[in-house]
Amino acid sequence: MFTFASGDRASGRTTTVACAAALHSLGEATISELANVTGLSRPTVRDRLAELPHLVEVISGAEHGESPTPVGGRPASRFRFRGRHGFVIGAEIGKHDERILVSDVAGRLLHVGRHHDPEPRSGQDRVRAFRGRLDRLVASLKATHGDWLGLGIALTGGVGPDGRISYAPHYPDLQGLSPAEAGLVFGDVPLIVEHDLNAAAIAEHAYGAARGADTFALALAWHEVAAGLVVEGRVQRGSRNLAGEINLIDDGPAAPAHWADVESFLPVVDAADRGDPAAQEELDAFAARAARHLAYLTLAVDPEVVVLGGPLAHRQALTDRIAARLHTMMRKAYPVKLAITENQTFGPALGSLQLALTHAFHTLLGDPAFPARIDMRPLKSGAYEGGRDGVRTAAAVS
Template sequence: MRAGSPRLLREINDRAAIEALLQRGAMTRSELEAIIGLSKPATAQLLTRLEQDGAVVRDGLRGGSRGPRAQLWAVNGGLAHVAAVDLTPSHADIVVADVTGAILVEHQAKLPTGGGPDVVLAFADAVREVVGRAGLTPARLCAIVVGSPGAVNPADGHLGFAPHLPGWEGFDMPGRLRELFDAPVTVENDVNLVALEEMAAGRATGVEDFVLLWLSLGIGSAVVINRRLLRGATGGAGEIDWMRVPDLATADTGIDRTGVRLGNLLGSPTVVKLARAHGLPARNAWTAVRKALASGEEGKPFLTDLARRIATGVAGVVSVVDPQLVLLAGETGQAGGEELCELVAAELHRLVVPRTPVAPTLVTGNPVRSGALHSALALAREKVFGLTAATAEPFRGSPRPA
């Protein structure tokens, strides 16, 4: 045991150095020394060892006002590459990056919308084309992570809860993609990836338990307990679109008050109807919310009715989980901002005992693709450097069925 201790210490120090360089970018020897706490000679030896192994490379010089310029060191991005994809019914948003997270190429490809086997082949061709622009083939990728609507059943790899994604149901989805790409592929629910991204770089960086509600054309949710995603026995945890709830809105939009699918209350088409009932015509839910906020007190009744619907949807989850935080995501949640969140919190507190705060998510852009990229990088860094994700659950994706 003692004979192996120096080697073990070297491995620990090497990983600490790699992790520091990945988090902060290129650094000088003295900067790295201060972070990992080694002596000057030990840090120099460490860098020499990592350079010989190909793990780090010299990355230019940093000039100072006085004295010689200092050598910069960086992780060798060419050691591994990953791809991340946000898959929707109409397109695939694809990004390829090296192991440092540097983006090499990104592209949004249109997909056929009629369903059938052609859509899977078109998707594979699109990924190959984008990966090819980076000078790679899918087989050379260390990890491919696909964010998809619905949920993949870990028992058989079949995609469920996604009738709006024709052509992707009835077969082992991750297994089929692995065959097409000859590379490691994992498929994760798109809203789960948004939650992972919020843990990595958003409002949930220091939160152990939270619920994220996605409000857009449709709805979805993710539940995180002890910084681990709750996926459920069939992968369908968080698929609250199908949950039946009453409509507590005061305005009548023809919704059955005794119980209806939550997706029929909070999807964009029905939110547009609710806005029109309050005299706010709009083409989609997030436009209606922005109009209501801009109109001040005149828009408050619509926002309050919308908040009642949202609170009704998350009340059961909050009662069971008692999370630290509820996050509103998606175009509608982002449009509502803090004001809509305050209204939702007030309505939620009338329905449940926990006084859970409600807040909008912080991550902007395409959080599904960003979450997929963070997850792919976590997989690649574990394979190449032995690092485990410190900001969220290490991403495993959907395993190949037995």
């Protein structure tokens, strides 16, 4: 919930942002409700909303499209953000999976899409396919929801301080390229490219298991740990954009070949679940490596919580072993609080969408810290799987 600080009442611009933030948090509200939340007078709220006719619309109590001013004697007008003003997109381009989320400026999800391609392809090929899907999606959205206001993209490695794609193990042909050279720029649409784990950490902080934590790690539940780090509320990237990449340490004997990716290791987890002794022993060894990397990470960052993410984060046979081994390793220090991601499938895309929406409000209202929120109900309910509640699936635009 948005809270207005009384010390921020110095300017009309600030109170305009305060009214907009309160309305975005509430979804829809009357003048009186906004006055109660912000602590401003009803006339001030009315005047500030009148400054935002491009963003705010009347949805009841007055004819649709009128200037947001209540009319005496009629039922109290209710206001909300004008969804047709524009939209933002958040996407993840992974090794085999692509995920796309779209929301309007009110934070209402318009599209939830997934695409899986099991074939090995270059980064350039993946970007070309991504551009094609996005072009078709944007063409349909512009007809109903106005301007494209921003794009966030999550990549393994992200963009370094030099403005070029840094460490990119899944698509080495993109490494060293600028986003424009990689084909990720769409005209003059504002673009934010973020490390996939940093984007997932942003999503977890806003909508997941790290809510309320100022310092935490979003770490892969994997034998070679990589993590997105948030310290005192800020994402930590490091001087080379490699903060949290514990997996780059040459740490003992090489792992078995079938530990190289989830698809080849998953049969071991399945067999361990069935009680196979050899698989359980192998899973013990896998978890021991993961716990050692998490111990390194924990003592370097001292987080309030470590959130385990990735494709295996919900496999209890693995995470229980990691937790037990980590507890043993850290007994001279302190018990580590572990949690499981609440955004396993769409975490990086959701974090990218949050970045794009926040940037859009920076442009629209001049506030870089505008508390934009995304309505998570369609994702939490799984409505995207059946295309319910107006949320379109990838099949609708392919």
